Amino acid sequence: MALDRWIALIFVTFCCAYGYLAFFTMDQLLPPFMQRNPVWPSTFPKILSVLGVIVGLIVLLGFEKSKDEAEPSATEINYRRLQDYELGRALMLLGLMVVYAISLRPAGFLIATSVFLIAGSAVLGERKWHVMIPVSALAAGGVWYLVQEVLGIFLRPFPFFVGN
């Protein structure tokens, strides 16, 4: 089964779960006065879940014939050859983004950002530390200045123990 059908299968399952929530769990919470309304909070989700299951099944069962498989271009991504690509690097960058998200508050913006930028380019294979470190530090400082001073949005610059 091709990837697009797997996605359709997951989507149908998701719509069933969503529909279950809409059909069987939402209306009990409804206060009596709202039950006289022609529209309930669950009305729209109910319609969506039914439509979603129908459309998902159309994709899943392949009712709509797709165009003939064109020759994939060199720059487009073909998921069947995923292992030929730099999958490891992509996953490492994703991991790095998660780490950045978690450490942004405790480590402070300047440190977290510099480390993220340096580690990001290192993951991609850059080894010129004498360029990477100053560029990352400058960028972190510059963006912090722009966001905090020019846009006026508070960003904690230093780690939590420094205090400010």
Place this chain on the structure above:
Amino acid sequence: MLEGIMIGLTAAFSIQNLLMVIAGCLIGTFIGMLPGLGPMSIIAIMIPVAITLGDPTAALILLAGVYYGAIFGGSTSSILLNAPGVAGTVATSFDGYPMARKGQAGKALTIAAVASFAGGTIGAILLMIFAPALSSVALLFHSAEYFALMVVGLSAIAAFAGTGQVAKALMMTILGLILATVGEGALFNMPRFTMGLMDLQSGISFITLAMAMFALPEAMFLVLNPARGSNGQEGGSGKITGLRFSRQEAKAMAPVIGRQSVQGFFIGVLPGAGATIASFLGYAVERNIAKGEEQAEFGKGSVKGLAAPETANNAACTGSFVPLLTLGIPGSGTTAILLGALIALNVTPGPRLMTDTPEVFWAVIISMFIGNLVLLILNLPLIPYIAKILSIPRNYLIPFILFFTLMGAYIGQNNATELLILVGLGVMATIFRFADYPLAPLLIGFILGTMLEDNFARSMQLYRGLDFIIERPMTLALLVLALLLVLLPSYRARRARKRAEGVADGD
């Protein structure tokens, strides 16, 4: 109308807003040139900046400038590197790149700039004529018609998705609508589908979703496949000289520009069609019209072949503002993002926009003229310098793209959980891209979801049930149209297949 134009002129010509146009065009050109970053990603990244400006006029002017700049920047990388940063400029590379190979890169860029300018300007004039007329019609619409109109818009976007893609596009639209039901809506004052998580109480932020749908998958694709967007990297550092084109070439281009401005504009007005279809269609039409020798020239560096898609895509970009400004219904991913930004700034686009906040409406249109002018006279001479950005090593570029994506989601919400949601949705979007699912319908569905439900609920309440469909003929007609739009492509495909089979049997 004259009064409106005057209001727009005074608003657009304030020093702040002039700076916004210039800054927007420059930033757009700068980033739009980078391979893989389309106007949608750029606008998504710029939204937090625009929202913090606080002034809706300035914000919209900035974003529109970025939009134009990005398209222009995309043409630049198509011409110089044969690496279109945007789908809308793919047709530009057909003739632009051969010209650059012949050593006429400067001329090709000038033609692209002049054609874009003409397309954008004529588009803006058409917008000035059609938008007020359309909004006075739209004022007659009730919530039932709005509901039906949005259904038509969403179906049209799916119907234009291409052969074999309609069901997938519909699936993405429904997923977007489903995502829009998460959180506490204004309509019912009760949280829905939050799974007890506080962070989902206010729903999913549309900036996060936009970043996750467009910027993140592009960056991931750049990492996965280093060949992407780097073919002929050396072209960027080459000297760009000889910006002039001859009088004869101007004469050849003029009718092309005239035709394509109008055609591109009207294609842009259609929801879901947009700049990409306009540019390909413009190219195809001009190639068919051209005679003998000129036709053979197409694909080998034809002046007409370069001017046609460039004019058409800019005119289409302007045209896509018509449904946004008059009906409040975005027809493309980019205008959907702009709509999200406007709602965040407390401006509701729609037929009342022109009467309630005329300064926003007219300032945007006037700034389109200024933006086009800025692109022509400011960007063109700077192109040789801006093109240097094409030689930034990707090892530095990609971490920065990821960082700006994260920052965009973070400063909008000031919430680190948002970043985790962003990464999660981004991974999902990347997998969708692998499987060839279109992502713009998802975002448009998400942004329209709340409005769709609002209008649906309001008409249900007014008519005490589904009677509004029958009692309002316009609503019924629109809903039937929506159904036809969805069913027509599959019907036609089936008939074509039947006919092909019949021929085979006949043999």
